[in-house]
Amino acid sequence: xxxxxxxxxxxxxxxxxxxxxxxxxxxxxxxxxxxxxxxxxxxxxxxxxxxxxxxxxxxxxxxxxxxxxxxxxxxxxxxxxxxxxxxxxxxxxxxxxxxxxxxxxxxxxxxxxxxxxxxxxxxxxxxxxxxxxxxxx
Amino acid sequence: xxxxxxxxxxxxxxxxxxxxxxxxxxxxxxxxxxxxxxxxxxxxxxxxxxxxxxxxxxxxxxxxxxxxxxxxxxxxxxxxxxxxxxxxxxxxxxxxxxxxxxxxxxxxxxxxxxxxxxxxxxxxxxxxxxxxxxxxx
Amino acid sequence: xxxxxxxxxxxxxxxxxxxxxxxxxxxxxxxxxxxxxxxxxxxxxxxxxxxxxxxxxxxxxxxxxxxxxxxxxxxxxxxxxxxxxxxxxxxxxxxxxxxxxxxxxxxxxxxxxxxxxxxxxxxxxxxxxxxxxxxxx
Amino acid sequence: xxxxxxxxxxxxxxxxxxxxxxxxxxxxxxxxxxxxxxxxxxxxxxxxxxxxxxxxxxxxxxxxxxxxxxxxxxxxxxxxxxxxxxxxxxxxxxxxxxxxxxxxxxxxxxxxxxxxxxxxxxxxxxxxxxxxxxxxx
Numbered sequence: 001x002x003x004x005x006x007x008x009x010x011x012x013x014x015x016x017x018x019x020x021x022x023x024x025x026x027x028x029x030x031x032x033x034x035x036x037x038x039x040x041x042x043x044x045x046x047x048x049x050x051x052x053x054x055x056x057x058x059x060x061x062x063x064x065x066x067x068x069x070x071x072x073x074x075x076x077x078x079x080x081x082x083x084x085x086x087x088x089x090x091x092x093x094x095x096x097x098x099x100x101x102x103x104x105x106x107x108x109x110x111x112x113x114x115x116x117x118x119x120x121x122x123x124x125x126x127x128x129x130x131x132x133x134x135x136x137x
Numbered sequence: 138x139x140x141x142x143x144x145x146x147x148x149x150x151x152x153x154x155x156x157x158x159x160x161x162x163x164x165x166x167x168x169x170x171x172x173x174x175x176x177x178x179x180x181x182x183x184x185x186x187x188x189x190x191x192x193x194x195x196x197x198x199x200x201x202x203x204x205x206x207x208x209x210x211x212x213x214x215x216x217x218x219x220x221x222x223x224x225x226x227x228x229x230x231x232x233x234x235x236x237x238x239x240x241x242x243x244x245x246x247x248x249x250x251x252x253x254x255x256x257x258x259x260x261x262x263x264x265x266x267x268x269x270x271x272x273x274x
Numbered sequence: 275x276x277x278x279x280x281x282x283x284x285x286x287x288x289x290x291x292x293x294x295x296x297x298x299x300x301x302x303x304x305x306x307x308x309x310x311x312x313x314x315x316x317x318x319x320x321x322x323x324x325x326x327x328x329x330x331x332x333x334x335x336x337x338x339x340x341x342x343x344x345x346x347x348x349x350x351x352x353x354x355x356x357x358x359x360x361x362x363x364x365x366x367x368x369x370x371x372x373x374x375x376x377x378x379x380x381x382x383x384x385x386x387x388x389x390x391x392x393x394x395x396x397x398x399x400x401x402x403x404x405x406x407x408x409x410x411x
Numbered sequence: 412x413x414x415x416x417x418x419x420x421x422x423x424x425x426x427x428x429x430x431x432x433x434x435x436x437x438x439x440x441x442x443x444x445x446x447x448x449x450x451x452x453x454x455x456x457x458x459x460x461x462x463x464x465x466x467x468x469x470x471x472x473x474x475x476x477x478x479x480x481x482x483x484x485x486x487x488x489x490x491x492x493x494x495x496x497x498x499x500x501x502x503x504x505x506x507x508x509x510x511x512x513x514x515x516x517x518x519x520x521x522x523x524x525x526x527x528x529x530x531x532x533x534x535x536x537x538x539x540x541x542x543x544x545x546x547x548x
Binding site: 002003004005006007008009010011012013014015016018019022031032035036038039040042043046136137 | 276277278279280281282283284285286287288289290292293296305306309310312313314316317320410411
């Protein structure tokens with residue numbers, strides 16, 4: 001069972017008004033929810049900075065015509081199978097594939113697989129996206 | 138057919154040695170590939186900054202027990218179906234889901250769906266990951 | 275005169291406890307102040323994203339032995355004198371200078387001067403740091 | 412004496428053309444210089460990630476009317492005098508000051524002073540800007 005706590009926050013009137021205008025523009029219906037989101041974002045950044053257990057995703061854009069690239073991508077994924085949850089594949093056009101690998105584990109290990117995939121010839125772009133396991137936030 | 142061009146780059150000896158050491162550590166076997174990666178990363182950042190047509194992904198971590206949240210997430214995705222390519226869903230634990238939405242379209246529209254999903258109550262964390270369609274790079 | 279408003283925020287007990295632990299570690303003595311900081315950070319990011327009038331700084335590390343570099347840096351600064359407030363110069367070692375230029379103006383113009391300085395030969399590193407005029411936050 | 416090395420880089424024609432167009436727009440007159448800049452940026456990011464000795468700056472925007480704030484900012488700076496090189500102060504308007512502190516030292520210590528200044532009541536915005544001592548790049 002989740003236990004809610006309510007507490008008071010004081011703020012300059014003009015700061016609060018400016019924040020409320022942003023929330024309205026972004027579609028928030030609750031000021032508390034927006035503040036919780038800022039706090040959770042701050043926590044997740046800390047999880048990554050301090051090398052904790054996190055979730056995230058690695059996105060690759062690559063040319064599948066590159067010789068032996070598919071095998072190399074598959075090999076690396078098997079080397080790191082214990083941090084990989086699943087993958088999703090999109091055929092962008094005749095040449096380009098986009099693949100997303102959902103990962104969960106220690107930050108250091110996730111950065112290692114990210115580097116290994118980035119260094120492959122034929123992989124045009126990689127990005128590492130930081131999320132959280134959602135536990136305790 | 139891809140047409141390769143070869144050109145010369147000059148660099149201070151100690152800068153090049155330091156770069157080479159990083160490449161070795163990150164697993165690169167080709168200096169050209171590492172330089173192409175830096176250039177492509179620079180191009181992709183520009184595509185996002187200038188609001189071009191891009192590919193990317195939106196990652197959500199949410200509590201699926203939150204009342205009506207699944208319906209709201211589904212509704213928003215249908216409103217933006219023309220920029221969504223596919224989604225992937227992971228059951229993190231009893232409470233938390235991780236969902237990744239692959240998107241392709243104008244930067245502005247992608248930011249709109251990102252904001253709409255972020256503002257939902259029960260969505261604990263969102264992150265927007267920047268990639269490219271891979272065309273022309 | 276600043277007008278303070280007090281309002282209530284509700285939050286899951288474990289989220290609040292985790293936030294409080296971070297605040298203690300970072301040296302905050304007031305939860306309200308930490309939340310105001312998160313909100314102001316969010317506002318400042320928006321000012322930059324939406325191209326408003328901002329304050330910031332451009333940091334350069336350069337080799338002052340590079341022929342004509344000092345003249346070029348000076349020329350560019352004069353071209354943009356209306357967005358430059360002041361500069362600060364540090365002699366890092368025999369070769370390297372670090373210079374910080376405080377800027378205030380429209381985001382686009384600040385990015386233009388940043389690009390112009392970055393492109394100079396002999397300028398080894400530049401970074402653009404985002405702040406705010408402080409008005410209305 | 413700096414020792415220059417020249418080496419060859421191969422690249423797809425359309426990638427190189429796209430890169431050249433960006434360089435022209437940003438004001439670069441030399442492709443080598445642009446590539447050196449990308450490499451140096453990559454090295455500097457690594458210096459910060461691996462906790463090495465770096466240079467940088469901390470920018471504060473604060474309300475100087477806040478009771479005892481000036482004393483507290485001064486106290487913190489003295490506690491960290493061994494990583495502070497110099498400071499620069501700008502009077503933004505009647506209420507707001509912008510102060511930039513040039514720092515040089517281990518990443519961890521720089522983050523500590525950054526956190527201590529950020530947590531102060533009356534400090535509205537802080538940003539940490541990453542540069543390099545310029546040695547060996």
